[in-house]
Structure formats: C-alpha cells, structure tokens
Amino acid sequence: MENNTCIRQFADHEQIKNCKAKLKTAQKSFGSLSSVLALAGNEVRLKIIYLLGDEKEICPCDLADILGMSIPAISQHLKKLKDGNIVETRKESQTIYYSLNHENIKILKPFFKHINVQTLKLETA
Amino acid sequence: MENNTCIRQFADHEQIKNCKAKLKTAQKSFGSLSSVLALAGNEVRLKIIYLLGDEKEICPCDLADILGMSIPAISQHLKKLKDGNIVETRKESQTIYYSLNHENIKILKPFFKHINVQTLKLETA
DNA sequence: TAATTATTTAAGCAAATGCTTAAATATGCC
C-alpha cells in the first residue's frame, strides 16, 4: 500500500503542515462526532431522533407501528442509539420508554430546525 | 414479518397518530438529510470536510498525505462527497482541486463549531 | 403456575462499505 506515485512535486507543503496540525489539535473530536453523525445518518434512526425531539418519550412497540417496521428491527436501532448515549430509557412495568438524552444531543438540534424549515419551504412552494 | 405480538393494548394512539402525521409532512427531508449525515458520519470524510471548511481547496494527493491514506482510498471518498454535492472540483492542468460546496453544506456548519469548541475545552482542561 | 404481553437477544443472510492492488485516463514535458 501507500506508494501510488504522486509525490506531488508542487505539493503545497505549507498547507499540508497546517492541515496536519489542525487535525492533531482536534483529533479527539473526530471519532466521537463522526459516530454520532453515523448514527443519525440512517433514515430510520434519524426519524426516531426527530420524533423523540418532540414527543418526550415513545416505546419500541409504538415506534414500530409509527415507522411501519418490525419490533426487533426498531429495538436494534434503539440499542445503537442507547449505546451512543443519544437516548435513554425509563421502565414502567412491561413498557420501556425511550427519550432523548438532551445533554448529548445538543449537536443534533440544528438538524431538527433544518428539517422543519425545509418542510415549511416545501409546503409553501 | 411484521407480526411480533405486541399490539400494545395501552398504545398511545393519539401519539402514534401525531407522529405519523409529523413524519408525513417532513417526509421529503429525511432521505436527503440522512444521506448527508451518513457522508459526514465517516471519520475520514468528516476530516476532509472539516479541512476544506478552512482551507478553500485541497487536491487528492495532498489529502492522502495529510490523512496518511492511499490515493485511491481518498479518491473514492471524494467521489462520494461529490456525488452528494458536498464538494465541487476545479481542474488546473493535472491537478484537481476539491472545495466545499458552501451552499449545500450550511447544515454541517454547526459541527465545525462544535469541533472547535470541544477542542478548545480539551486544551484548556 | 401457566399464559399473555413488551422487549431484547441471537443466528442467518443479503447488501453496502471501505480498503487494497492493478489498470485506465488525462495532462504536461522531453
């Protein structure tokens, strides 16, 4: 691996140095941030997050109904969201209520706005 | 598929109806938004986007150097970003310069801020 | 204690992802 010619004679060494430095400083952030984005980057999970942004809490069974999917499929998505600290749970007898971990999801807030704005645009268009 | 008992006797029918309606209105947004998030949800691509946010333009070869990856690997990531309208290209003789499509990336701007803020926190901690 | 309900977990599988290596394009230079 690694050697594909292209040792760019005219490489912008200054820029390369700069970029490497920037990555090094922000290093820690990329892993955690990209995994949050990857979680939100699935349409089903994005919908779940979006709904929980409004609804306070929903159980897996109702989510399956809402999204027209099987319960195990939903449950597996919820597990990922929980492992990523995006949602948390409250148990009430048999039912488990899922809600957003609002602390860890501040990052995603702009998206809700984006969805709503875009929806509005489409409606008025 | 589909029948996993759990036709929740105590299902919150009001909430279910609400949620279905909300999804229906915002329907169009979820597909496009989740695919942008999925693109940004890869650590390598997130770094590329982040760097392009500062650097105006970078060529594949320099990116490979900066990220310590092979050129084809980088090229394939860039292709995805271009297909997703996140980056655009400018050709100058042999070199192809990649830059952000600032119009289509407004959504991701909050993340750059997030990375920078978090980095600052880690530095001063 | 047995049957029902809500949820999770496990196993299996098709499709997608992200790399590798090698070959194909395309431009610049001698």
Next chain:
DNA sequence: GGCATATTTAAGCATTTGCTTAAATAATTA
C-alpha cells in the same frame, strides 16, 4: 510520440450494516 505525474476506475475481499425469523427475558394477569 513516449515517459512521468495526478487522478480515477475497476475488481477483489474482509467487515459492517440492517433486516428476518426464532428463541430468550421479564413483567402481568388469570
């Protein structure tokens, strides 16, 4: 035209993803 450089494309392959079905937990009710 022939060779070097910059990039893309293609083929191959291991890993991950996201579903399905079936089985395992856990709490509720009869």
